[in-house]
Amino acid sequence: MPETIPKDSVGLVQPHFMHFDEPLSLDSGRVLPSYDLIYETYGTLNPAGTNAILLCHALSSDHHAAGYHSTEERKPGWWETCVGPGKCIDTNRFFVVCSNNLGSCKGSTGPVSVNPETGKVFGPDFPLVTVKDWVKSQAIFSDRLGIKKWAAVVGGSLGGMQAMQWTIDYPDRIQHAIVIASAAKLSAQNIAFNEVARQAILTDPDFHEGHYQANNTLPRRGLMIARMLGHITYLSDDAMRAKFGRELREGKVNYNFDVDFQVESYLRYQGMSFVDRFDANTYLLMTKTLDYFDPARECDDDLSAAFKHALASFFVLSFTSDWRFAPQRSKEIVKALLDDDKDVSYVEVEANHGHDAFLMPIPRYLEAFSLYMERVAKDACV
Amino acid sequence: MPETIPKDSVGLVQPHFMHFDEPLSLDSGRVLPSYDLIYETYGTLNPAGTNAILLCHALSSDHHAAGYHSTEERKPGWWETCVGPGKCIDTNRFFVVCSNNLGSCKGSTGPVSVNPETGKVFGPDFPLVTVKDWVKSQAIFSDRLGIKKWAAVVGGSLGGMQAMQWTIDYPDRIQHAIVIASAAKLSAQNIAFNEVARQAILTDPDFHEGHYQANNTLPRRGLMIARMLGHITYLSDDAMRAKFGRELREGKVNYNFDVDFQVESYLRYQGMSFVDRFDANTYLLMTKTLDYFDPARECDDDLSAAFKHALASFFVLSFTSDWRFAPQRSKEIVKALLDDDKDVSYVEVEANHGHDAFLMPIPRYLEAFSLYMERVAKDACV
Numbered sequence: 001m002p003e004t005i006p007k008d009s010v011g012l013v014q015p016h017f018m019h020f021d022e023p024l025s026l027d028s029g030r031v032l033p034s035y036d037l038i039y040e041t042y043g044t045l046n047p048a049g050t051n052a053i054l055l056c057h058a059l060s061s062d063h064h065a066a067g068y069h070s071t072e073e074r075k076p077g078w079w080e081t082c083v084g085p086g087k088c089i090d091t092n093r094f095f096v097v098c099s100n101n102l103g104s105c106k107g108s109t110g111p112v113s114v115n116p117e118t119g120k121v122f123g124p125d126f127p128l129v130t131v132k133d134w135v136k137s138q139a140i141f142s143d144r145l146g147i148k149k150w151a152a153v154v155g156g157s158l159g160g161m162q163a164m165q166w167t168i169d170y171p172d173r174i175q176h177a178i179v180i181a182s183a184a185k186l187s188a189q190n191i192a193f194n195e196v197a198r199q200a201i202l203t204d205p206d207f208h209e210g211h212y213q214a215n216n217t218l219p220r221r222g223l224m225i226a227r228m229l230g231h232i233t234y235l236s237d238d239a240m241r242a243k244f245g246r247e248l249r250e251g252k253v254n255y256n257f258d259v260d261f262q263v264e265s266y267l268r269y270q271g272m273s274f275v276d277r278f279d280a281n282t283y284l285l286m287t288k289t290l291d292y293f294d295p296a297r298e299c300d301d302d303l304s305a306a307f308k309h310a311l312a313s314f315f316v317l318s319f320t321s322d323w324r325f326a327p328q329r330s331k332e333i334v335k336a337l338l339d340d341d342k343d344v345s346y347v348e349v350e351a352n353h354g355h356d357a358f359l360m361p362i363p364r365y366l367e368a369f370s371l372y373m374e375r376v377a378k379d380a381c382v
Numbered sequence: 383m384p385e386t387i388p389k390d391s392v393g394l395v396q397p398h399f400m401h402f403d404e405p406l407s408l409d410s411g412r413v414l415p416s417y418d419l420i421y422e423t424y425g426t427l428n429p430a431g432t433n434a435i436l437l438c439h440a441l442s443s444d445h446h447a448a449g450y451h452s453t454e455e456r457k458p459g460w461w462e463t464c465v466g467p468g469k470c471i472d473t474n475r476f477f478v479v480c481s482n483n484l485g486s487c488k489g490s491t492g493p494v495s496v497n498p499e500t501g502k503v504f505g506p507d508f509p510l511v512t513v514k515d516w517v518k519s520q521a522i523f524s525d526r527l528g529i530k531k532w533a534a535v536v537g538g539s540l541g542g543m544q545a546m547q548w549t550i551d552y553p554d555r556i557q558h559a560i561v562i563a564s565a566a567k568l569s570a571q572n573i574a575f576n577e578v579a580r581q582a583i584l585t586d587p588d589f590h591e592g593h594y595q596a597n598n599t600l601p602r603r604g605l606m607i608a609r610m611l612g613h614i615t616y617l618s619d620d621a622m623r624a625k626f627g628r629e630l631r632e633g634k635v636n637y638n639f640d641v642d643f644q645v646e647s648y649l650r651y652q653g654m655s656f657v658d659r660f661d662a663n664t665y666l667l668m669t670k671t672l673d674y675f676d677p678a679r680e681c682d683d684d685l686s687a688a689f690k691h692a693l694a695s696f697f698v699l700s701f702t703s704d705w706r707f708a709p710q711r712s713k714e715i716v717k718a719l720l721d722d723d724k725d726v727s728y729v730e731v732e733a734n735h736g737h738d739a740f741l742m743p744i745p746r747y748l749e750a751f752s753l754y755m756e757r758v759a760k761d762a763c764v
Contacts, residue, residue: 028637128637188622188645189614195646196610199653202639203603205587221585225607228578232571240570246676253674255410255510257584257666260673263570264577271581284639291642292635294628323705 005068008084009076010042010091013067015107018144024102024137027292030127034116037141038107039063039099042083043091045147051382052147053089054138055079055098056155056162059230059286060278062106065098066091081361088369093382094151102137103129103286105279111210112279124210124281131158131293135165139173151380152176152373156358157325158286161293164333167310168295176376177312178369181322181358183329184303184336185294190324193233194287197226201280210281219280224271226283231270236321236354296336303336313343313379315372317365319357320350345372387450390466391458392424392473395449397489400526406484406519409674412509416498419523420489421445421481424465425473427529433764434529435471436520437461437480438537438544441612441668442660444488447480448473463743470751475764476533484519485511485668487661493592494661506592506663513540513675517547521555533762534558534755538740539707540668543675546715549692550677558758559694560751563704563740565711566685566718567676572706575615576669579608583662592663601662606653608665613652618703618736678718685718692719695761696726697754699747701739727754 005011015038024032040063045052055065057078066083068076077098082088089096100108103126111126142150153163153174160182166174186194201207204222208215235243244263259265299305314337318330327348337344347368351357357365387393397420406414422445427434437447439460448465450458459480464470471478482490485508493508524532535545535556542564548556568576583589586604590597617625626645641647681687696719700712709730719726729750733739739747 030637185628187619188626188628188643189617189619191628191643192610192614192622192645192649195643195649196607196614198639199610199650200582200607203606224585225578225582228574228581229611232574232578235571237569237571240574244570246567246570246573255412255670257580257670260670261570261573261577263574267574267577268581288637288639288642 008086009080010067010084012070013040013042013064013077014069015040015063017107018141020137020140022140024133024140026127026133027130028127032102032109032127035102035109035137036107036113037099037102037109037137039097039141040065040077041098042066042096043094045095046382048381049147050149050151050380051093052095052097052145052150053376054142054150054153055083055089055096056134056138056153056159057098057101058155058157058159059290060274060283062104063098063100063108065096078359081359082366082369088366088373089154090373090377093377094380097145097147099138099141101129101134103282103289105282110279111281111285121213123213126281126285128285128288128292130289131161131165132169134289135162135169138162138166139170142173149173149175152178152376154178154180155182156180157182157355158290161290165295167312167314168306171309171311174312175379176315177310178315178317178372179330179333180317181319181325181330181355182333183325184296184333186291187329191291193229194291197229198284198287200225200229201284207280212280218275220275223275223278223280223283224268227274227278228267228271231267233324234354234356236323236352238321238352239354239356242352303332304339307336307340307342310340310342313375314345316344316346317368318348319353319355319365320348321352322355322357324355390468391462392449392466394452395422395424395446395459396451397422397445399489400523402519402522404522406515406522408509408515409512410509414484414491414509417484417491417519418489418495419481419484419491419519421479421523422447422449422459423480424448424478425476427477428764430763431529432531432533432762433475434477434479434527434532435758436524436532436535437465437471437478438516438520438535438541439480439483440537440539440541441672442656442665444486445480445482445490447478460741463741464748464751470748470755471536472755472759475759476762479527479529481520481523483511483516485664485671487664492661493663493667503595505595508663508667510667510670510674512671513543513547514551516671517544517551520544520548521552524555531555531557534560534758536560536562537564538562539564539737540672543672547675547677549694549696550688553691553693556694557761558697559692560697560699560754561712561715562699563701563707563712563737564715565707566678566715568673569711573673575611576673579611580666580669582607582611583666589662594662600657602657605657605660605662605665606650609656609660610649610653613649615706616736616738618705618734620703620734621736621738624734685714686721689718689722689724692722692724695757696724698726698728699750700730701733701735701737701747702730703734704737704739706737
């Protein structure tokens with residue numbers, strides 16, 4: 001944490017646990033007999049309960065969206081840029097909730113948790129979960145929090161998919177869906193990248209069919225490769241050029257397979273450090289959750305039909321240089337909503353940062369986001 | 383081979399070997415005391431020796447550019463689309479030569495060859511070679527063939543880089559440089575993809591620091607991952623969508639890590655079959671050759687300065703959906719040449735096939751290519 005907490009930070013925060021004893025039936029047909037969710041909240045729920053905002057996190061992220069867990073923590077939560085007093089999602093006005101998704105390795109029940117039925121870590125036996133499963137668990141969680149209707153459900157990337165699913169499954173419990181740098185389904189290319197990442201993990205001899213913990217090892221190589229690959233898709237070609245170009249680490253090429261270019265060094269570091277903070281079974285699961293998301297499938301691939309009963313207002317935002325979920329993918333969502341005569345606003349933000357732009361302080365992005373949040377505030381009477 | 387050889391095929395062909403006893407000094411400072419090149423030729427050298435065309439191959443390709451090696455061979459050479467009687471590169475008019483690059487695993491001296499100094503396979507001890515080294519070896523090879531000047535040096539992708547290098551290093555030995563779907567240097571993103579592929583191979587426990595043969599094994603997993611990744615970059619997002627979409631192999635998702643989507647099945651097949659026909663040390667080497675190519679570097683990053691002494695006429699061609707070497711990369715080459723007042727023609731072909739388009743029978747591509755080849759023929763007096 002910086003020596004003095006910035007005034008626009010929520011400051012010191014702590015996570016909370018909630019235990020659920022009611023079984024949760026999953027899309028796969030399997031049932032979780034009980035589970036925990038870990039979450040954080042910022043701001044205060046107003047007496048009318050109208051000012052609650054649910055943040056949904058992306059692939060490798062968690063419930064720690066803003067502030068600091070301790071004075072030793074160097075980095076704040078993942079969306080510090082957008083969440084805090086006076087920020088886009090203004091914690092002086094809104095009660096902000098961010099829960100960690102089921103199947104994560106960050107505190108909610110997932111592959112690294114102990115299976116109460118066996119007394120052993122779930123590992124690869126943890127069921128695959130879908131965006132629909134997540135939203136279902138979040139709805140039950142909302143009941144326990146006493147939140148009947150979210151002023152907004154907000155997310156970037158995989159988080160945006162959850163916001164969309166909310167409008168479909170619980171149309172009367174969400175006032176606004178804010179869908180940033182997302183897509184209504186993965187493209188074949190998106191799935192292809194996920195499949196390469198999965199194969200890197202699955203074929204690592206230290207993977208042991210997911211039972212690496214029981215074998216006292218970790219599929220470090222596979223998870224490293226998966227993360228390196230992921231990183232390429234989070235950055236734009238332009239962003240990589242601006243950040244690294246063809247800069248050589250030692251001013252010359254080595255004529256061997258050590259690091260020649262800075263970009264190699266960066267990727268290796270990203271890959272290796274990820275291994276210490278993420279779980280391979282969880283990574284596999286999360287990529288499948290992404291691949292499976294496709295609300296239009298149940299409606300003969302008609303996305304408008306999928307959104308037909310949605311009641312929320314939508315705010316869709318994309319970034320020009322995002323090639324993981326390009327603006328075209330956001331426009332597909334917008335088109336489907338317009339075909340349904342839904343209330344939808346769309347902004348395409350000029351930005352060179354690629355998919356990662358949704359985490360960055362890009363002025364036009366923050367302006368457009370803040371502007372829309374004024375509307376959310378008005379509807380929430382705050 | 384089809385039951386009857388198509389009339390526009392060069393038909394049955396066979397490779398030739400040429401041995402070189404003169405040492406070859408490489409960019410890395412190392413010296414190859416002797417080496418072999420394997421090559422094929424199609425058509426006949428005219429008495430004046432003006433009609434010779436050198437084809438330069440790309441990353442995982444070889445000297446077998448056209449025709450069939452036997453009646454059992456199911457697939458013809460890699461550029462059958464463009465090379466043959468009456469085709470763009472018309473073997474009725476031109477004497478076409480394609481040699482396998484040094485460092486390959488397809489017949490020319492490379493990592494899988496026996497090092498005459500040790501009596502053992504080179505393996506990882508084979509020196510890294512550069513595009514400049516290749517062109518140098520091709521020039522010596524040209525001397526032995528008795529070809530003083532190529533009517534054209536032609537290549538796609540990494541092959542186009544060799545054509546460019548020829549104009550820089552041997553300006554008076556090349557009349558036309560035909561550079562298809564190429565770039566004057568890799569971008570940080572290009573290097574990043576190569577680095578992920580390399581790490582997949584280098585970290586495979588069966589790699590044994592490149593001495594896998596001595597350990598009676600193969601880094602199958604790493605090479606498979608590398609190839610799967612490569613394949614994604616060869617196809618456009620559109621091409622993948624057209625080819626696979628989100629089609630499910632069994633009509634439903636499995637909720638496990640078996641193949642759900644057709645694209646996964648395709649990629650796994652591509653990856654696994656590659657392992658049986660390519661060598662991991664060679665793959666590593668070839669990616670470094672790509673990364674290192676940057677003729678402007680010696681000229682303070684001024685590409686025009688690099689081309690300053692070129693005498694060739696240039697034909698540069700790109701494909702709209704190629705995101706590995708996008709049209710913008712070709713335009714950088716064209717711009718540098720125009721700044722030098724060089725003779726350059728440029729065509730950007732509308733095509734959905736991605737980088738692989740240069741191997742495909744796209745009518746507008748073949749038309750533009752044929753048209754330029756008429757000019758090459760005229761200059762060659764054929």
